[in-house]
Structure formats: structure tokens, C-alpha cells
Amino acid sequence: MTGPNSLFGPxxxxxxxxxxxxxxxxxxxxxxxxxxxxxxxxVACKEWNDVxxxxxxxxxxSYDNSHSLNANQWRHVAFIEQPAGRPQRPARxxxxxxxxxxxxxxxxxxxxxxxxxxxxxxxxxxKHCTHAAxxxxxxxxxxxxxxxxxxxxxxxxxxxxxxxxAACPYGVIDRRRGPEGDPKVGIAQKCTLCYDRLTxxxxxxxxxxxxxxxxxxxxxxxxxxxxxxRVATLHEQGVMDxxxxxxxxxxxxxxxxxxxxxxxxxxxxxxxxxxxxxxKDLPAMYKKAGMAAVAxxxxxxxxxxxxxx
Amino acid sequence: xxxxxxEPTVEVTHGGSPGRERxxxxxxxxxxxxxxxxxxxxxxxxxxxxxxxxxxxxxxxxDIAYYLxxxxxxxxxxxxxxxxxxxxxxxxxxxxxxxxxxxLLASIGFLVHDLGRPxxxxxxxxxxxxTSPMSVGTWILSIHGPxxxxxxxxxxxxxxxxxxxxxxxxxxxxxxxxxxxxxALTAPPVAAYTAVLLAxxxxxxxxxAHEDLPFVFCGSAAAASGGLGLLGSPLAEAGPAxxxxxxxxxxxxxxxxxxxxxxxxxxxxxxHGVAGRWVRASITLTVAGxxxxxxxxxxxxxxxxxGAALMAGSLCTRMGVFEAGIASARDPxxxxxxxxxxxxxxxxxxxxx
Numbered sequence: 243m244t245g246p247n248s249l250f251g252p253x254x255x256x257x258x259x260x261x262x263x264x265x266x267x268x269x270x271x272x273x274x275x276x277x278x279x280x281x282x283x284x285v286a287c288k289e290w291n292d293v294x295x296x297x298x299x300x301x302x303x304s305y306d307n308s309h310s311l312n313a314n315q316w317r318h319v320a321f322i323e324q325p326a327g328r329p330q331r332p333a334r335x336x337x338x339x340x341x342x343x344x345x346x347x348x349x350x351x352x353x354x355x356x357x358x359x360x361x362x363x364x365x366x367x368x369k370h371c372t373h374a375a376x377x378x379x380x381x382x383x384x385x386x387x388x389x390x391x392x393x394x395x396x397x398x399x400x401x402x403x404x405x406x407x408a409a410c411p412y413g414v415i416d417r418r419r420g421p422e423g424d425p426k427v428g429i430a431q432k433c434t435l436c437y438d439r440l441t442x443x444x445x446x447x448x449x450x451x452x453x454x455x456x457x458x459x460x461x462x463x464x465x466x467x468x469x470x471x472r473v474a475t476l477h478e479q480g481v482m483d484x485x486x487x488x489x490x491x492x493x494x495x496x497x498x499x500x501x502x503x504x505x506x507x508x509x510x511x512x513x514x515x516x517x518x519x520x521x522k523d524l525p526a527m528y529k530k531a532g533m534a535a536v537a538x539x540x541x542x543x544x545x546x547x548x549x550x551x
Numbered sequence: 552x553x554x555x556x557x558e559p560t561v562e563v564t565h566g567g568s569p570g571r572e573r574x575x576x577x578x579x580x581x582x583x584x585x586x587x588x589x590x591x592x593x594x595x596x597x598x599x600x601x602x603x604x605x606x607x608x609x610x611x612x613x614d615i616a617y618y619l620x621x622x623x624x625x626x627x628x629x630x631x632x633x634x635x636x637x638x639x640x641x642x643x644x645x646x647x648x649x650x651x652x653x654x655l656l657a658s659i660g661f662l663v664h665d666l667g668r669p670x671x672x673x674x675x676x677x678x679x680x681x682t683s684p685m686s687v688g689t690w691i692l693s694i695h696g697p698x699x700x701x702x703x704x705x706x707x708x709x710x711x712x713x714x715x716x717x718x719x720x721x722x723x724x725x726x727x728x729x730x731x732x733x734x735a736l737t738a739p740p741v742a743a744y745t746a747v748l749l750a751x752x753x754x755x756x757x758x759x760a761h762e763d764l765p766f767v768f769c770g771s772a773a774a775a776s777g778g779l780g781l782l783g784s785p786l787a788e789a790g791p792a793x794x795x796x797x798x799x800x801x802x803x804x805x806x807x808x809x810x811x812x813x814x815x816x817x818x819x820x821x822x823h824g825v826a827g828r829w830v831r832a833s834i835t836l837t838v839a840g841x842x843x844x845x846x847x848x849x850x851x852x853x854x855x856x857x858g859a860a861l862m863a864g865s866l867c868t869r870m871g872v873f874e875a876g877i878a879s880a881r882d883p884x885x886x887x888x889x890x891x892x893x894x895x896x897x898x899x900x901x902x903x904x
Contacts, residue, residue, distance in 0.1 A: 247902070249682070250902060251902040252902055301601075303601050304601060306601075310603060310604075312607075320600060322600070375752075375753065378680075378682040378683065379682065379683045379684070379685065379751060379752075380680070380683060381675045381678075381680065381683045381685035381686035381689060382674055382675055382677060382678060382686075383677065383678040383680065399674070399677075401666055401671045401674050401675060402666065402667060402671070403665075403666060403671075403675075403685060404609060404610040404611060405609075405683070405685050405752075407607050407608075407609060407610050408606075408607065408608070408609035408610075408611075408752035408753065408754050408757075408880070409751065409752045409753055410606065410607065410753060411606060411753040412605070412606070413604060413605050413606045413607040413753075415607075416607055416610075417610045428667060490901075491902075492901045492902045493900070493901065494900040494901075496902070507598060509597065509598050509599055509600070509605070509883070509887045509891070510598050510599075510600065511600060512599065512600030512601075512603060512605060512883075513605070514605050514606070514886050514887065514890055515887060515890045515891050515894060516890040516891075516893060516894050516900060517753070517890065518900045520750075520751050520752055520753055520758055521682055521751065522900075523750075523751075523758070523761055524682065524684075524747075524751055526761070526762070527684075527746075527747045527750050527751060527761050527765075528747060530746075530761070530762055530763075530764075530765045530766075531740075531743040531744060531746055531747045531765040532743070533765070533766075534739075534742075534743045534746070534765035534766045534768070534769040535739035535740050535742070535743040535765075535769065536739070537766070537769065537802075538626075538627075538630070538738075538739040538742060538743070538769040538772070538773060539630065539735075539736075539739050541773060541795060541798050541799065541802075542627075542630035542631065542634055542735075542773070542795055543634070544794070544798070545631075545634065545777075545790075545791040545792075545794035545795040545798065546634040546635075546637070546638050546791045
């Protein structure tokens with residue numbers, strides 16, 4: 243079941259993968275403007291999916307102690323500490339800032355006592371791309387497209403070749419390195435959008451646990467509308483930095499199943515600004531490789547031709 | 552609650568918060584704007600999340616780089632072996648067939664080592680997927696391998712004492728030529744697919760090279776296998792190996808130049824650090840090997856030395872390209888800046904009917 247847009251362009255992934263009468267495509271809308279960085283999503287994900295603790299790696303750079311999305315971290319809350327009045331102001335004396343506040347500062351606080359910075363918090367997750375490079379390059383068929391349009395790894399089939407790791411334009415999927423004794427060490431792991439819960443009409447664990455509804459789960463089509471409405475509201479309120487990420491079905495990966503409302507450029511959150519699925523260029527690559535292969539045979543023939551012993 | 556005193560800057564910028572020791576070194580170098588390895592272009596101004604990588608580097612050991620080399624030697628040797636067989640050059644045929652077998656066995660060894668256990672190679676044959684260059688490559692290798700191995704087995708059988716060459720061994724000897732020809736026809740894809748294997752990733756330096764990498768790799772394979780022919784075959788029969796090697800070296804060098812121009816910012820990674828050293832060594836060895844091969848037409852010793860240099864140059868090319876890709880994935884600059892520039896030029900990648 244392949245169409246003209248199977249490698250690039252907008253399409254509904256589940257029918258393209260061959261599902262007949264597939265349910266509506268499911269996904270996440272993560273509204274980072276209401277994320278409070280509580281990490282309930284990270285914990286719920288680990289609990290439900292039995293994801294082991296992360297390898298202990300102290301970064302010493304920020305309040306972000308879970309590092310990145312990886313095999314042992316299927317949800318990752320980014321903590322970005324930013325000056326309040328951007329663009330850059332001159333560095334000032336270091337002061338004890340107290341606990342960070344969220345949203346509008348309480349009234350009655352003198353201007354100079356307000357925090358001179360803001361927190362951006364964002365719960366990142368696998369994007370469940372319309373054109374998923376990880377799935378396309380998997381040589382064993384371990385990665386598959388579910389009927390919900392999501393991308394899932396079958397770890398009993400995965401070879402641990404690591405090709406998906408290098409192919410993902412978002413750096414989501416990874417090969418599990420530890421802890422020792424874990425049966426899935428050496429196997430590619432990432433968010434399944436709680437495939438097992440979805441088949442039971444349940445919400446994914448992270449969305450279920452999110453106390454502020456920063457993580458919303460539902461039909462991708464509907465979430466896109468909800469996301470646009472939320473951006474419009476924020477713009478009305480004067481939050482002009484609000485923008486959507488991953489919602490455009492015409493973008494480099496054909497739109498993602500997990501979209502985000504961001505308050506700054508994507509790269510600030512560790513997201514690529516405008517990723518393109520690598521398989522978009524695959525036909526061109528095969529063509530060039532074919533040309534090189536033919537040239538190599540020709541070169542070998544030429545080396546022997548016109549030569550007497 | 553204080554921010555780290557060494558980082559009073561307000562914007563979270565690249566290299567601002569080095570995470571690991573590897574990043575720490577890099578952050579320092581960039582921060583002080585100096586050192587032996589100065590970049591050719593000014594440091595790109597961009598934002599990142601504490602300087603941490605965006606795409607993940609391929610979790611591959613050097614096995615894969617060695618595999619790229621041994622696969623190239625095996626493929627080129629299969630071609631040379633078939634040519635030598637058809638044109639009656641038994642000396643060249645012997646070294647090429649043995650080189651093809653050696654390259655093949657080493658390749659499978661490196662692949663299996665990277666995967667962890669042999670059954671995982673077989674597991675790859677449960678599907679055939681055109682969108683996965685690794686799947687395509689596994690099948691190419693599985694089709695080419697038996698033919699090349701059969702031809703090499705025939706060569707080994709021919710080395711047995713004549714009283715053992717009856718019965719099944721004679722059958723094997725007879726199969727040598729057809730197997731060798733089939734092996735030769737299936738050989739170039741073995742050398743070429745590895746370029747697609749690397750290019751079909753989000754690793755900036757590899758993907759940016761996708762137009763020219765197949766020519767670099769095929770040229771490199773020809774140079775290495777021709778080099779092996781020069782190293783091992785008698786001078787009287789080495790002519791075709793010499794031509795193949797020198798032609799391959801020229802293609803490799805020219806394609807590498809072209810590739811660097813096409814790569815944009817990520818071409819930097821071919822000049823820095825470990826990758827830079829491999830690439831410089833590769834160019835030196837390949838040029839020296841090619842010149843030596845032409846100049847040493849009448850000298851067995853010079854031919855052999857040139858052949859060895861060409862082989863070493865090919866290995867260095869593979870190592871250089873491999874390391875450059877890993878370096879480009881570890882630095883978010885190579886992911887963010889080209890995408891940002893593309894957006895600012897007003898060419899966002901969008902689907903057009």
C-alpha cells in the first residue's frame with residue numbers, strides 16, 4: 243500500500259501502511275505555556291511502561307536532571323531558564339532569586355523585586371511523524387505503524403542495529419545501554435504513545451497524569467484545531483511568542499502526531515527548527531548509488547580492455 | 552539559588568553549559584575562539600538547549616567504518632578477479648579472489664560483531680524493505696556473498712595438489728568462472744550501498760553528502776582493491792589493477808572535493824579533530840599511492856608500496872567520513888544552523904503538488 247506521498251508529503255499514515263477502516267489518527271498536543279515542570283508525565287510513563295531509571299549522569303548545568311529523550315526516558319521535561327526581558331541584557335549581579343514563579347507575578351510586588359528571568363518548561367516526547375525515518379530505515383520490521391497512526395517498536399524483533407537512532411531527525415529513539423540485567427539492553431526504545439492503553443480506549447499515561455492538561459491526547463485532526471485556537475487566545479493576551487510546532491501537514495516530516503505550543507524558537511527547547519525526513523531524498527540517493535555502481539563496473543572493464551598481457 | 556558563576560550570560564547559547572567532558576573541551580575551544588583547529592567559517596551564532604545534541608549520533612563502533620573498507624575491498628576485488636579470469640591473468644586472479652574472500656569474511660565479522668550475535672544477521676532477512684538501505688544492503692550482501700565465496704573456494708581448490716583435484720573438487724573448479732562472473736555483477740552495489748546507508752540518516756554531515764558519497768565510496772573501493780592487486784600480483788599481470796586503482800583514486804579525490812562543496816557548513820567536520828586527521832591522511836596516502844603506482848610501473852617493490860598506500864588511503868577515507876558524521880551529530884550547530892538558514896532564505900521545506 244504505497245502512494246505518491248509515501249516518502250514525503252501529507253497523508254494519513256495508518257491507511258498508507260495498509261490498515262483498512264483504521265481509527266482516527268491519535269496524538270498529543272503539548273501546550274508548554276501551562277507546563278509547570280512537575281515531571282508527573284515522566285514518572286507516569288516510567289511506571290506504566292516499566293522504563294528503568296536513567297543512567298546516572300549528573301550534568302550540573304540546570305534543573306533538568308533527566309538529560310534528554312532516550313531509551314530510558316520516553317518523556318523528558320526541558321527546563322529553560324531565560325532572562326525576563328529578552329533580547330539579551332547585560333549580565334547583572336547574582337542574587338538569590340527565591341523560588342521561581344509561574345504566570346503573572348503577584349500583585350503588590352515592586353518592579354525591582356520581580357524575578358528577572360522566566361522558566362520555559364516543555365515536556366518533549368516522540369513526535370510519531372507522518373513520515374517516520376526510524377520506521378522507514380528499520381531493517382527488521384521491528385518498528386511498525388500502528389492502526390492509530392503511531393510508531394511502535396517491537397523489542398522482541400529489534401536487532402539493536404541502531405539505524406533508527408541515526409535516522410531520527412529529532413534524536414528521540416535510542417538503543418538502551420543499561421541498567422545491567424535489563425532484558426532490553428541493546429534494543430531500540432522510545433515512546434509507544436501507550437499503544438497498550440490506546441487499544442483499551444485509555445489515555446496515554448503521561449496525558450492521564452498531567453495536572454495542568456499541558457499534555458492533551460486525542461484525534462490529531464481535532465488537536466490541531468485546538469492548538470490553533472489556543473495560539474490565537476495567547477496572541478490576543480499579548481503572548482506574541484506563542485507558536486505551534488509540528489502541526490503543519492506540509493512540513494518536512496508531513497506533520498507530527500505530537501505537536502507542541504512553544505513560547506520561543508524550537509532550538510531553545512532542543513528541537514530542530516525545520517527537520518526534513520531523510521527518506522525524502524532516498525530515491526535520489528539510490529539513483530546516485532546506481533550510477534556509481536555502473537561507473538565502477540565500467541571502470542573495471544576499461545582497466546582490462548585494450549590491454550594485451 | 553544562583554546560576555553558575557562561570558555562565559553569567561543570559562541567553563542559553565551553544566556551548567554555554569557543557570554537559571560532558573567531550574562537550575566541555577569543545578565549549579572551551581569555541582569560547583576562547585582559538586586553538587590549533589580554527590574553523591574556516593566564523594562561529595555560527597545560534598541558540599540551543601544547553602549546547603546538547605539534537606540528533607543522536609549513530610551508536611556504532613568503528614566496526615562499521617572498517618566494514619565500509621573491507622566491503623569495498625571485497626567488491627572491487629570481485630570485479631578484478633572476474634576480469635583477470637577472463638583475460639588469463641592467474642596471478643592477479645588469485646590475489647583478487649582471495650582478497651574478495653578475505654574482505655567478505657572480515658565484513659561479515661564486523662557486521663556480526665556490531666550486531667552482537669550471528670542470528671541477528673539472519674533476523675534481518677525476515678523482511679525486504681526498499682526504504683531501508685540496511686535491509687537492501689543485507690540482501691545485496693547475501694546475494695553477492697555466496698558467488699564471491701564460491702569463486703574464492705574454486706581458487707583455493709586450484710591450489711590443492713593435483714591428485715586431490717578429482718570428483719567434487721573438479722566440479723568446484725568448473726564453477727569458479729561462472730560464480731566469479733555472477734559475483735562481479737553483484738559486486739558494485741556492495742560498494743555503493745554503504746554510501747546510501749550513511750546518507751539516509753539525520754546525521755548532518757552524512758546526509759549533506761548524499762549526492763557524492765556513492766562516488767567517493769566506489770572510487771575508494773576501486774583504489775583499495777586495485778591497490779591490493781598491485782600489492783599481491785606479479786608485475787606482468789598488474790596492469791589492469793594499476794589502471795583500476797589509479798582511476799578509482801582520481802574519482803575518489805574529485806568526488807570528495809565536490810562533496811565538500813555540496814555539504815555546506817557540515818563540511819567543517821571533515822577538517823576538524825579526529826575526522827580531519829583521517830581525511831588529511833587519506834588524501835596524502837591516496838595521492839602518493841596513485842603517483843607511485845604510475846611512476847612505479849616497472850618496479851615490483853614500488854608497485855607494492857603504492858598499492859599498500861592506496862589501501863591505507865581508502866581505509867582513512869572511510870574513517871574520516873565516519874568520524875565526521877559522528878562529530879556533526881554531537882554538535883547541535885550542524886543541525887540548527889543549516890535549517891535556520893534555509894528558513895531565513897525563505898525556502899522552508901514544504902510539500903508541493
